Amino acid sequence: MTSRPIRLLIVDRDAEEHDRLKQLLLEVPDATYVIDFTEDVSLAREHLIHNRFDVFLVAARLGDSQNGIHLTMDCIASGCRNPVILLLDQAQRQLDAEAMAAGAGDCLPKRELTPGILERSIRHVILRSQTERDMIAARESMESTQQVKNELLATLGFKLHAPLNGMLSMLDLLHEVSHDPLLHEYATTARQCGGILLELLAQGLEVAPLPYGRQPHCPKAFDLRELVRALEALLAPLARQKGVPLHIHLQDSIPESLVGDESRVHLILFLLLNTALNDSSNHRVGLSIFGETLPDHPGRHRLHFMVGDPELHHANRAWSRSIQEAGLGKALPSRSYAGTDLGLKISHLLIDAMNGKLFIDRELGEGTQFSFSASFEIKVADMTSSEKERGPQPDGMAPNGCRILLIEDNPINQKVTVKLLKNKGLPCDVADNGLEGVTAFKKTQYDLVLMDCQMPIMDGYEATRHIRDYEHGDRRTPIVAVTANALIGDREKCLAAGMDDYLSKPVRKASFYAMLEKYLGKI
Known part of the structure; x- marks a missing residue:
């Protein structure tokens, strides 16, 4: 059966039954068993939960208040992974079904046991248990591989998004300031082609994890x-x-x-x-x-x-x-x-x-x-939990002198965002990473923080947590993620870190200004 002895534990209140089972096992040719016996249910439970034997032979009846089926179910739920063979006093279809539902690998009537039947059952439950372990290991390996793939896709997507976002944002600005009809047409066409390229990139990032669940x-x-x-x-x-x-x-x-x-x-x-x-x-x-x-x-x-x-x-x-x-x-x-x-x-x-x-x-x-x-x-006319924490949304005009902090490491994205804010007469301080952003936040009272997520030294998630800790639950400054992260769950990750909203790059002028008005009032 195997190259090493098979360790068996017999759990039964009947010592004579132990001797009978041991004798049957000794008659199995070409097999070596190391057999132990216990009638202590508490000790048996400990052995089962910690998988101290290769196979457990458990009597279905363990006394007036003890039940081998319940013991099996309880131990499997608590971590038992090695196979259990339940031994019935006699063949009963209902007990057999209950035992299998409890997780037993097999059920055998005691009085019908022979060396061949017992050996075959032990061999099969061991093989089935090993097959299940192999399947679990294969699934975990596949999930691990998929996780690495998803992380690679996220990194690749971010690396591709960064220059693409800068290109599209600059084309937006060129389109806005161009008065030459031909140049205006070229900028429009280039912007539209870039938009389709962005959609194609989104296809790969969105669909890649789907076949795995x-x-x-x-x-x-x-x-x-x-x-x-x-x-x-x-x-x-x-x-x-x-x-x-x-x-x-x-x-x-x-x-x-x-x-x-x-x-x-x-x-x-x-x-x-x-x-x-x-x-x-x-x-x-x-x-x-x-x-x-x-x-x-x-x-x-x-x-x-x-x-x-x-x-x-x-x-x-x-x-x-x-x-x-x-x-x-x-x-x-x-x-x-x-x-x-x-x-x-x-x-x-x-x-x-x-x-x-x-x-x-x-x-x-x-x-x-x-x-x-x-x-x-x-959608019902109700505020989200984060909106309730912040209190009523601003209405009317944005206050004079409102200050905005942009935490962004990409120079092109900095230039585009500052230009969009300048067009509305809104001043903006710029920090090149999360650490600089947290330091700036502690020195100045800002009305809004625009936060990139992937930055050197300190990323946007950690920076947001530092800002929220610094506020101590007092005045809550709105923090809006402005990020190229485009995988499923990125928005939720931003909100979980303490951010209030999310804008994906490349930022559309209309959606950007709408977000500003949401938190600052009409601009």
Whole structure:
């Protein structure tokens, strides 16, 4: 069976039963056992929990108030990992089922035992236990490898985001100050191409962890109409290049503010619209969104998204083929997709992670239609816990002389942020890392702190914790994360560190100024 002796512990109140079992084991050919015996249930529990034997042979009946099944269940819950074989006084289907449910590796009627039956059971439970250990080790190794991969992706994403953010931000400023029509056009085109590049980077960062398990959502309040307007502006150049009209229709009754995973919705719609625009058989492309309040959940709204020919949307076409039925991942029905199969696979994974299902319908000469549904909470007019801690939000004009502290290590990002603040007449002090930022904060009373997360010497998370400790729960200065960190959970990590809000880079001028007004008043 194995190269070393197998250590066995027999747990039974009957000493004669111990002798009988020992004799049966001695009759097993080509096997060596080291056998111990105890009738002390407390001692047996200690041996079980600390896995001091290779196999435990436990009697189902251990006295009037003792039960081997309960002992097994209790010890497995407390850390026993080595196999347990329960010994029944007689074969009983109900006891057998209870024993297996308790975690026993096998159940054997005492009176039917033979050397062969006993040896076979011991051998099988050891092999099964080792197989389970190997599977657990393999899973832990895979999870560890995936964790390293995710950390590498996070680092790579940050390194790519930094220069891309600077480029896009500078293009925004160039677009704003340029009076030359041709230069204005060039800046616009470059900005739009950079925006698509940023979306492609987001695809890899968002979807990479999904095949290894469903990832948690990052719900927050968002404006669906604003999201769609941003998508329309992003994809308008591609639509013009393809000569395909792009139509957007949102049902009027859709709530103004929803709570859900905004980044995933944005990425899914970008991928599907991009796929539809690249389909040579589509003569026009539209996005139609309509919704309904769920009768059983009045606080939730279910939205139906349709991407494809807008005429077919208005005809209320039935969608019948799921992404699996369409054979996605093996072969697409047409070569006209021009390599966008990956985008559909990513969309499928993201929608599946949102407990939805992507449907595809393709008819010759009519283009491809995509459809999926998702549920969102309806945002109620209430403050978040962090807002309640800060008290009422500012209204009216921003106070004269309000001071802002920017903690950012990238010179280009410093230049862009300072310029945006200067355009609104807002003074700003700049710190190159978290340590300098904490030192500056202790010397001056600021109305707002803009905090990068990844910095040398001291990162933004640690700097925020130092600032919150320094405040001692008194006046709470708003701290807004302005960061290139783009993986799932980054926003939550910022809030957990003590920050009040989150802006992802590259910062859009409109969202940046909206954030300032949220904490400073109208600027």
